[in-house]
Amino acid sequence: MSATLFKTSSAHRLKPLSYAVLACLCLTQLALPKLSFAALEGNSQTNQTASHYSIAAGSLGSVLSQFASQNNLVLSFDAQLTRGYSSQGLQGNYDVVGGFAQIVSGTPFSVEWISANQYRLVASSTGAQVNLQSVTVIATQQLAETTENTGSYTTGSMGTATKLPMSIRETPQSVTVITKQRIDDQNMTNITDVVRSTPGLFLNNGSGPGRPEFTARGFSLNNIMYDGLPSHYEGWVISSQANMAMFDRVEVVRGATGLVTGAGTPSAAINLVRKRPTVDPQASITADVGRWDDYRLELDASSALNDEGTLRGRMLSSSRDTRTFRDGEKQNHDLLYLIGEADLTEQTTLTLGFSKQKDKTNFFWGGLPLTADGKHMDLSRSTNPANDWERKKQDLTTLFGEIEHRFDNDWHLRFAATKSWQDGLFRGTYIARNATHDLNHSLYQSKHWEKQSALDAYLSGPFNVFGREHELVVGSSWRRNDMTTYNYKNLGSMPISSHIDFANWSGKDVPKPSFERTGKARKITTQEGLYLTSRFSLADSLKLIVGGRLDWYEVESSNSLSWTNNGDNFKVTRNLTRYAGLIYDVDNHHSVYASYTDIFMPQANKDTAGKLLDPMTGENYEIGIKGEYYDGALNTSLAVFRINQKDRAKAILDQRQCPSFPAESCYEAAGLVRSEGFELEIQGALTEAWQVGAGYTYTKAKYIKDANLAREGKPFDSSSPTKLFKLTTTYNLPGQYAKWRVGANLYWQNQIYNDASHDGISYRVKQGAYAITDFMVGYAASEQLDFQLNMSNIFDKKYYQALASDVRWGSSDNYGEPRNYHLTMRYKF
Structure with a gap:
């Protein structure tokens, strides 16, 4: 993961076409310039003895906490600050300074020594001091398909439209992804909650509160996909309302989707992607x-x-x-x-x-x-x-x-x-x-x-x-x-x-x-x-x-x-x-x-x-x-x-x-x-x-x-x-x-x-x-x-x-x- 600090007053602004697209959505886009960050600097009182570590990759906060615990260190940081960031973990021989440096590598943070065995996580900088009140931090990690633990409202790639792993920009159709973060923020518990919140989809309960129908672009949906495999859906007959607890995200492609679903209506494809096991506990x-x-x-x-x-x-x-x-x-x-x-x-x-x-x-x-x-x-x-x-x-x-x-x-x-x-x-x-x-x-x-x-x-x-x-x-x-x-x-x-x-x-x-x-x-x-x-x-x-x-x-x-x-x-x-x-x-x-x-x-x-x-x-x-x-x-x-x-x-x-x-x-x-x-x-x-x-x-x-x-x-x-x-x-x-x-x-x-x-x-x-x-x-x-x-x-x-x-x-x-x-x-x- 990497992140970039951007000033709001830079000359490196987005091109006019950016504003045209965002203006249509009534949102203003900020233009932000790139700054570098500082590596961890040691202190004469820091333990320089190298030890062997085997800490698996995971969330940045979790990896930092494990490293500090193994060294009996007190590390102060705001959990909200590290939310959405991850670390590659730590494998091999490191002293404390090198270990912290490796863990935060590729993030906009550094670790400062306070006293004795006390440290704190701070936003890093190089050269002149950065006034954090005048900058905005944007997470610019290369997002993968999986959205769990990213804190993002979008994904890096999706294959629902063609089975080719393409980004949203590379897909020549209207697509939406409802990520795990969005599911949690809106407290969505079943697929009807997702449909009601997804742009371009309409939830119709005309046949009864327990028999929902979904429409898009004027036509009813009759396919729901699970991990890319189509399944017949008729809300007014028997099809179950998918429980969102077991899904990482929902990918939606609007329009005709016969290439991946076969028979159906020219409405949309809804693809529910299941959660997968993780290496880290x-x-x-x-x-x-x-x-x-x-x-x-x-x-x-x-x-x-x-x-x-x-x-x-x-x-x-x-x-x-x-x-x-x-x-x-x-x-x-x-x-x-x-x-x-x-x-x-x-x-x-x-x-x-x-x-x-x-x-x-x-x-x-x-x-x-x-x-x-x-x-x-x-x-x-x-x-x-x-x-x-x-x-x-x-x-x-x-x-x-x-x-x-x-x-x-x-x-x-x-x-x-x-x-x-x-x-x-x-x-x-x-x-x-x-x-x-x-x-x-x-x-x-x-x-x-x-x-x-x-x-x-x-x-x-x-x-x-x-x-x-x-x-x-x-x-x-x-x-x-x-x-x-x-x-x-x-x-x-x-x-x-x-x-x-x-x-x-x-x-x-x-x-x-x-x-x-x-x-x-x-x-x-x-x-x-x-x-x-x-x-x-x-x-x-x-x-x-x-x-x-x-x-x-x-x-x-x-x-x-x-x-x-x-x-x-x-x-x-x-x-x-x-x-x-x-x-x-x-x-x-x-x-x-x-x-x-x-x-x-x-x-x-x-x-x-x-x-x-x-x-x-x-x-x-x-x-x-x-x-x-x-x-x-x-x-x-x-x-x-x-x-x-x-x-x-x-x-x-x-x-x-x-x-x-x-x-x-x-x-x-x-x-x-x-x-x-x-x-x-x-x-x-x-x-x-x-x-x-x-x-x-x-x-x-x-x-x-x-x-x-x-x-x-x-x-x-x-x-x-x-x-x-x-x-x-x-x-x-x-x-x-x-x-x-x-x-x-x-x-x-x-x-x-x-x-x-x-x-x-x-x-x-x-x-x-x-x-x-x-x-x-x-x-x-x-x-x-x-x-x-x-x-x-x-x-x-x-x-x-x-x-x-x-x-x-x-x-x-x-x-x-x-x-x-x-x-x-x-x-x-």
């Missing part, structure tokens, strides 16, 4: 208490398992029990995570892991109904229309592993595999109105058994052509999703009063029905792919990335164990996905780019000849400019995009030409939805003490061609905002307040709405534009003990996070969370 305990009896406990321990450090292991356990702002709602979340690494040789590493996640809630489906004339009922936010016997239970078990071999010529081979088993129970009610506008409880139960498997293998490395070095990735993948659904019938809908007093609603008013199993359905989706990506260095400042993927996709369905050959069984052969990106470095800090990416989504509809329609394709066109400062510690971007989702199934106007009508309609691949907009983003360090992550997104998606001519020119999804602004920032206070840090979050979106009609009367259900403000304050009591208070929605804004879309049936009103607080204690051993 580290252990922590996190305790969290929040409003509404919210209690969470997390234990995390990692270490080398042998003296050589070639065997490493990590164990993490997390448990959370909580109520919510809705009366009687309860949630339980438990996680066990185990991972081990073994260096089979100096060039080969094997990783094996296991996780067990259990989630349970008693309110997940639907929400609050509309009035009979299509208006909000304006009930209390604490209103809970669910019943005590309702349940959503999910048990998810995952095994995963990978083996990586690094060749002498900088090529490497990686093989990764994962398999998960998910057991789910859905038992709930949905409040709806019948034809006479009376309210009813619609009852439902189903059980689900889901198995997901994925394999991925690729070879990557550099090659030389025409005197220049280029990079290549070639690989193959396979994935399979096997879902079995057990269906039940019930005693029918249970009527309730059309003038129900929700304020006095009791979860015991509707008795638990007897559900009778009616059958079982099974759906198996298999996808195989071959992919190739290459980055060509056309010139020192010009790079071209091209890639392609071939996919074989098949769906097989059965009902009550009888395999059928209906429209639910189909296959797509050798679908071609393309990728191209051109990046030009304008100067040392800025690059401009243009890219084309696409993705496909198979569809089961058939034309008049009985032939399966071609898959939908989502084509993403994007141009932008990116800035990178302080050796990658700060990243900015401005992107303009257009997405065409074409070949959408569109019912033909004259069904008389359809031989299967009316039993089955005929379609043509003629539908088109277009999404256009732009994104602005900044992520990383403005100063060593000031981290920021912010983004503004404008997206307008509309129907261009559709079977329903009245839709053409209308919004594709008016229940998602067209404008989003998200800001997260933290600041470590200076001087005598250095143990304190403060932070704030701001979330703003514009109006959302749903248009519908009932009994010939049209109505609009809407939620106006709103802003939510959060606040954080933290206190580092010592290097080991830290306290943090998070307050969300501090102005207690009342708003609908999701809207109902129909008087009788459809998505329901769901309130956003009122003012909340969490007090977190973290202790590191």
Whole structure:
């Protein structure tokens, strides 16, 4: 790690283009000149006897403390000052002076002798004395992929977009990384917290508070990646909400991502990257208490398992029990995570892991109904229309592993595999109105058994052509999703009063029905792919990335164990996905780019000849400019995009030409939805003490061609905002307040709405534009003990996070969370 001290009044200011990018984000960038630092200077009273040391690399504070302890020295330093810095440790024979010098080498610090065996850590300088009140310290270490213990809001490289390890600036798409520091600062506990905080992503709970859907650039996401392996996701069905305790970071690529995910929508790829074992021993305990009896406990321990450090292991356990702002709602979340690494040789590493996640809630489906004339009922936010016997239970078990071999010529081979088993129970009610506008409880139960498997293998490395070095990735993948659904019938809908007093609603008013199993359905989706990506260095400042993927996709369905050959069984052969990106470095800090990416989504509809329609394709066109400062510690971007989702199934106007009508309609691949907009983003360090992550997104998606001519020119999804602004920032206070840090979050979106009609009367259900403000304050009591208070929605804004879309049936009103607080204690051993 290295650091640089910068004066704010230097002539070496950033170029105007830097200010243009940052001005778009309403943040001012400081220009800072480089100063050198002093080495440790000895003292006549310092112990000059050399001793042998074997102190492993780790955080700077930890290494210094170990060295001082072994020499019975008193070393004074502020733990907040060393936060985010690391040391290579100490191996070999050193005296005290040499040992301290080696430990702080490459950092902006030196160690001063005070008296006898007392020392202190200070900011180093050379020549004339430096006035620390007039400088800013910026950490400029070369960030790696791993974000744990870096204190950063960005990462050094990410491969989610192409599998090539590239920095954010080198990636010709809009990308965001939610680092471990950002996860901790915002107290994110599951993936819905991440989505709500990530620029360009929208969290929609229209199907119910326990059935979240994620959208980006106007389209829903149906893939979540784990360590780069795609996994099918449908929040309204069974997919679990990933527990963030076991992840180092979340990498997000917006737009079409078919090169790495295969089939999907042109929305985004969310890649959750797991924590890995560490060589240095580290252990922590996190305790969290929040409003509404919210209690969470997390234990995390990692270490080398042998003296050589070639065997490493990590164990993490997390448990959370909580109520919510809705009366009687309860949630339980438990996680066990185990991972081990073994260096089979100096060039080969094997990783094996296991996780067990259990989630349970008693309110997940639907929400609050509309009035009979299509208006909000304006009930209390604490209103809970669910019943005590309702349940959503999910048990998810995952095994995963990978083996990586690094060749002498900088090529490497990686093989990764994962398999998960998910057991789910859905038992709930949905409040709806019948034809006479009376309210009813619609009852439902189903059980689900889901198995997901994925394999991925690729070879990557550099090659030389025409005197220049280029990079290549070639690989193959396979994935399979096997879902079995057990269906039940019930005693029918249970009527309730059309003038129900929700304020006095009791979860015991509707008795638990007897559900009778009616059958079982099974759906198996298999996808195989071959992919190739290459980055060509056309010139020192010009790079071209091209890639392609071939996919074989098949769906097989059965009902009550009888395999059928209906429209639910189909296959797509050798679908071609393309990728191209051109990046030009304008100067040392800025690059401009243009890219084309696409993705496909198979569809089961058939034309008049009985032939399966071609898959939908989502084509993403994007141009932008990116800035990178302080050796990658700060990243900015401005992107303009257009997405065409074409070949959408569109019912033909004259069904008389359809031989299967009316039993089955005929379609043509003629539908088109277009999404256009732009994104602005900044992520990383403005100063060593000031981290920021912010983004503004404008997206307008509309129907261009559709079977329903009245839709053409209308919004594709008016229940998602067209404008989003998200800001997260933290600041470590200076001087005598250095143990304190403060932070704030701001979330703003514009109006959302749903248009519908009932009994010939049209109505609009809407939620106006709103802003939510959060606040954080933290206190580092010592290097080991830290306290943090998070307050969300501090102005207690009342708003609908999701809207109902129909008087009788459809998505329901769901309130956003009122003012909340969490007090977190973290202790590191």
